[in-house]
Structures are given as C-alpha cells and as structure tokens.
Amino acid sequence: DAGVTQSPTHLIKTRGQHVTLRCSPISGHKSVSWYQQVLGQGPQFIFQYYEKEERGRGNFPDRFSARQFPNYSSELNVNALLLGDSALYLCASSGAGGLYGYTFGSGTRLTVV
Amino acid sequence: KNEVEQSPQNLTAQEGEFITINCSYSVGISALHWLQQHPGGGIVSLFMLSSGKKKHGRLIATINIQEKHSSLHITASHPRDSAVYICAVYYNTDKLIFGTGTRLQVFP
Numbered sequence: 001d002a003g004v005t006q007s008p009t010h011l012i013k014t015r016g017q018h019v020t021l022r023c024s025p026i027s028g029h030k031s032v033s034w035y036q037q038v039l040g041q042g043p044q045f046i047f048q049y050y051e052k053e054e055r056g057r058g059n060f061p062d063r064f065s066a067r068q069f070p071n072y073s074s075e076l077n078v079n080a081l082l083l084g085d086s087a088l089y090l091c092a093s094s095g096a097g098g099l100y101g102y103t104f105g106s107g108t109r110l111t112v113v
Numbered sequence: 114k115n116e117v118e119q120s121p122q123n124l125t126a127q128e129g130e131f132i133t134i135n136c137s138y139s140v141g142i143s144a145l146h147w148l149q150q151h152p153g154g155g156i157v158s159l160f161m162l163s164s165g166k167k168k169h170g171r172l173i174a175t176i177n178i179q180e181k182h183s184s185l186h187i188t189a190s191h192p193r194d195s196a197v198y199i200c201a202v203y204y205n206t207d208k209l210i211f212g213t214g215t216r217l218q219v220f221p
Contacts, residue, residue, distance in 0.1 A: 033208065037154070042117075042199055042211035056208045088154045092209075102146065102209065104156035 002026070004093050004105035012111045013081050021076040021108045025093030031055075032074040033102070034066055035090040043090055049074055078110075086112045116140070119200050119212035126219050132187040134215045136200030139181065146209065147174050147185045148199040156199070159185070190219045 005024045013019050025032050031050040035043035045058040049068035063079045072093075078085055088109050092102040118137045126132055136145070147159040160167050160174040162183065167174050171190075176183040187194055195218050201209040 035209075035211075042201075042213045043156075043209075045208040045210070048208055058208065090154070090156060092156075101161045102158060104148070104158065106153070106155040109154065 004091055004103050006089075006091050006105035006108050008108060009106065010109045010111075012113060014113055015081055015083060017081050017112075018077065018079050019081060019110060021078075021089050021091075021110070022073065023076070023091030023093075023105060024073045025091075026103050029093035029095055029103070030072050031094045032068055032072065033092045033094075034074070034076045035092065036060070037088040037090060037107070038084075039087070046076065046089075081112045083112050086110060115213070116210050117200055117202055117212040119215050121215060122213065123216045124218070126190050126217070128191055128219055128221050130190050130219075132190050132194075132217065132219075134185045134198050134200075134217070136183045136185070136212055137181060138183075138200075138202045138210075140204065141178075141181075142202045142204055144203045145176055145183050146201040146203070147183070148201060150197040150199060150214065152196075159198075187217075190217075192219045192221055195219050 007022045033048040034046040037043040047066040048056040052068045066076045068074045088107045090107045091105040094102045116139050120135045144163045149157045162176045171188045173186040197214040199214045200212040
C-alpha cells in the first residue's frame, strides 16, 4: 500500500506567481492536513480537511487556500507568492483525526526567488 | 511562549550513549506524537501516546499527563539515529501543534 504521496517534490517559483501542491492520502484515510515548515522551525498548521470539508485553518493569510476531492486527495494553493513562503510543505493523512495517528508525506520543498 | 516546548534544542552523543529528549506542553491534550525527521524533510511517526509508556526497539516514549510532560529515550544510540526529533500534541481541535524539534547527532 502506497504511503502519503506529495507532488512535486521540489519547485522554484518567482515572487507573485501562484503554486499548486498536491497530496494523495493513504487509501482509506479521509482526513488530510497541510503544514508549512520554514527552515529551522517546527511545522505550522495550515489546513485540515475531512470528508471534503474544511475542519481547521491555521493563522495563514487568504493567499493560502486548499480543497479536498471526492477521492480524498487534496490540493494546497498559494497565490501571490512571497519570499517568505519558501518552505517545506508537508501533507499528513489520518483515518478520522489526530486520535488515530498521522502518516506524513515526504513534503514539497518550495523556493520562491 | 510556545505551546509545546522541547529540550534540548541540540544534542550530540557518542555511539552507545543513552539519550533523553523532553517535551512539555501547556494545556490538556488528547494525544502526543513523537516524530522523526531526517535531512530532506520526510517525517516518520514514531509513537502516539495518550498515557503511560510505549517501546519500539531501542526507542521508549513516556508521558505524564498530570505534569504535562513527555520524554523520548533512545538506548544504545547509533549514528543512524541522527535526525531531528519532534514532539507534537493533539488538542482535539483537528490539528497538531509542533515543538521546534531536537537536532540529534550521534558520532561513531
């Protein structure tokens, strides 16, 4: 069974551009969470989706948005990229929430130049 | 003040040493996770605890709910244990709150 897969693994964007990151959860997992990890810091919560509905949102600007599809995969979108958006973006899936444990993807490393 | 505090921030050890990493949190939680992150970023879940103690191989995790404190122990450390170890807590609010991590380097 495949783990949590994220794509792309790396990408470089220019300030002001838009980016879409993708995540496929473990088969059977209905919850997907997104985290941003800036170099040298712990991950910060961005969004959680469960059964295609937003269940939580972290302290991020409206430039960040996400959605979950009927197959439970998810996209994270960031508009008007800033240099400070450069980070590792992690996706985690779980069965029904944190009490059932999380499985993390390997992340997408975004560099904004 | 961070909701989740880890100590130490950096830790070096000689192969074979016993290692302890500590995590303290500020409010009641539903569960606590210990995670391992290697260079390159991928995160592996080591333990999820809501009470007591868990053991997996050379790794032991304990939690004291009353004291709001957890420890991760590594017995007979090995260079391949070198990684960042992160404590994360779940407050039943559909998100994990992460500590800043402990960078461990084990030298042969």
